Amino acid sequence: MGKAQDKAAGMPLHWKMGIGFALGLLLGLLAHAFAADAAWVDQVTRWLTTPVSTIFLNLIFMLIVPLMFSALVVGVAEMGDVSALGRIGWKTLGYTVLLSGTAVVIGLLMVNLFQPGTGVDPTMAQAMLAENAQRSSQIVASLENQPTGLEMFLSIVPSNVLAAASSNGAILSLMFFALMFGVGMVLSPAQKVAPLKRVIEGVFEVSMTLIGKVIGLAPYAVACLMFNLVVVFGGEVIVRLGAYVLVVIAALAVHMLISYSLALAFAGRSPLAFFRASQEATLMAFSTASSNATLPTALRVADRMGLPPRISRFVLTVGATANQNGTSLYEGVTVLFLAQFFGVELSLGQQVLVMVVCILGGIGTAGVPAGALPVVALICGMVGVNPLGIGLILGVHHFLDMCRTALNVTGDLVLTTLVARNEPDAAAPAVATTGPNVQG
Template identity: 90%
Template sequence: MVMGKAQEKAAGMPLHWKMGIGFAAGLLVGLVVHYLAADAAWIKQVITWVTTPLSTIFLNLIFMLIVPLMFSALVIGVAEMGDVSALGRIGWRTLGYTIVLTGTAVAIGLVMVNVFKPGAGVDPVMAQAMLAENAQRSAQIIASLDNQPTGLEMFLSIVPSNVLAAASSNGAILSLMFFALMFGVGMVLSPAEKVLPLKKVIEGVFEVSMTLIGRVIRLAPYAVACLMFNLVVVFGGEVIVRLGAYVLVVVAALAVHMFISYSIALKLSGRSPLAFFRGTQEATLMAFSTASSNATLPTALRVADQIGLPPKISRFVLTVGATANQNGTSLYEGVTVLFLAQFFGVDLSFGQQVLVMVVCILGGIGTAGVPAGALPVVALICGMVGINPLGIGLILGVHHLLDMCRTALNVTGDLVLTSLVAAHEPAQAEGATALASDRQD
């Protein structure tokens, strides 16, 4: 007991508390500067030469290590399953639960936006001003759609013709995961004694990646402070109140899915929702701060171990889920499309809303787990149902705040998904439940 307290004291303040302090500090200082000296030349210099470079370096360090981490985690997760039938069983369960959770999220969002109709209350003058301010960026986002594969091309692009090219492209992350999946299957099918040295090398890559990210993550509180300062010093209080009705509907829908849908899913997996949310708060806060599922993957993997999820399942499900299980993204896309439809007076039929729901589910699977990864998908869906895609300029002022909120839901959803999948693996479920019970005691 004494040793445990000594170790806890030596560890110092938990990381999520440090990140919370950094978040609050950046928010408060940004608000003060916004209202006292937002137009001062020295503020622009601070943003350009201090806060933006620091936050960018932090995110780049994380993204630099994501490719080796994702590859090694997925390969090891597949290889440790021991047989292809186990992989198939877990893979199909992961896909099934992903569709159910994502479909539920989109349905919640569509119901709430139809009930509260946030687009009907937007000030047209302010909206037009926002469109004018963000016209150039909106055009750039829409132009990026020309480089996005669609239909059969999207399906075929999952199988990479060049693995190195896939590893160097954010948009090809599914291709990289497919290669890692096939590589892991190949290791399972090969003689164990011949692939054992290779497995140890890949395990070494995983450990080195986690160690380096553990060092980098110590910079998170400072990076979070810089990110929040940059956001608030530009928009001030308007980052919260601008398009208030739209923001409230998105946040409320995310909260309903987080605390009701996920609680039900956790009960079905045999876990206490309260203990789960308490145990995963570090990953949730990290996701909220960085607005990136991929950047939060290392933290999510560590948290999964801490709450007693089986490593061989969590490495597989969390790595895949960082790109494929994005409940918050799908919900956000659905609410945003209907909000823009209400604002522009486009009356969407029930069939069109079902189409929006289906595309949002697919879009959640294919959206890159990086900041602002949902915007091109929103523009694409708008064009499909007759809404001016340039309308995304309306929500750019508050997009980053909502991006942070939906990413927090995405990462928490990945951990919920892992709990559901693990609960149906008898040997794993028994050990994980026992460990979770011990941690609660």
């Protein structure tokens, strides 16, 4: 529905977001240069831009619990009837977690290595946090109450699911419950849980619809968010944003060329032949920024590679929603970048927490425009980073969305190749070298 509205309005949503980003950036730079200390700037941020951006973020947070729970349950449940599929279903789940975990680790290592968000004056960073003092103090308070060490590990298993749902700090407990709930549905007799599955799918659809409506407000929110940021930081925002984009692209490239190549070698396939054969699906994913829209192309490419249809149809359909390596990597890099930008030190334990949530978020991220945004905002709140900072990344979101979708779809084909390894009806690896001209 959101796309139809965009077409009716004559301009895609990402263009509107780009205009909002540029407008907020321009006005913020002018205010920073000529009237940074003026009373009217304080009034504008206090009574206009901060309330608008806060309402936008509150709407996102309001929908996190139903969205994350239903998306994660549906994502696991749609791995098919794992009890019936046996090793195919469990191999799909196992390799999905392994590939997503590897992607997040690469992203976290690179953002720690290159530090794209560092160099900002800590005094200005604190001034930015002070602009929304009430929210900042709540976040800091929740950070101080976060469990650490063994206590953090034990808290993953909730004693009270409703309490976990009502606390941003305990969202990982809710995700664990959703994961177990989804596995329980898969292991239960299909005919008995079918009505429940339809209800949860309905909750998921309603949540996606509402998120789509909220994201429709993003052009206005991003203008306000960027104005608030640039009034304080000036041109430093542009420099840091450019470094962030480069780190995201570099991390995606490392995962694509190294991690996937190693996985393909393990599966007995030639990486060079695989990438040549899969380029049609990769380019389609990049141009559409949609795994679902690329699914027919990916299925055709899998047939050309000689992958068993019974495996490719299952794995690629599931992977379009659940195997989102690029999204997991992007979320991890973004959270650490914002932490660096605002001078928030994250311990090793907190970074591990970020990694775990990003892996689960790759399964439970909604397939809507800016679907990763709720997860990024959620993790920011968990680790003490002001969610207001997401205004930094909204302006470049669509381009990075194209890049990570290309990685997601290529990863789905890699996942299919891994799952098909040693299956009796899998074609010999040489079939993969035939390239796109082979008739499926």
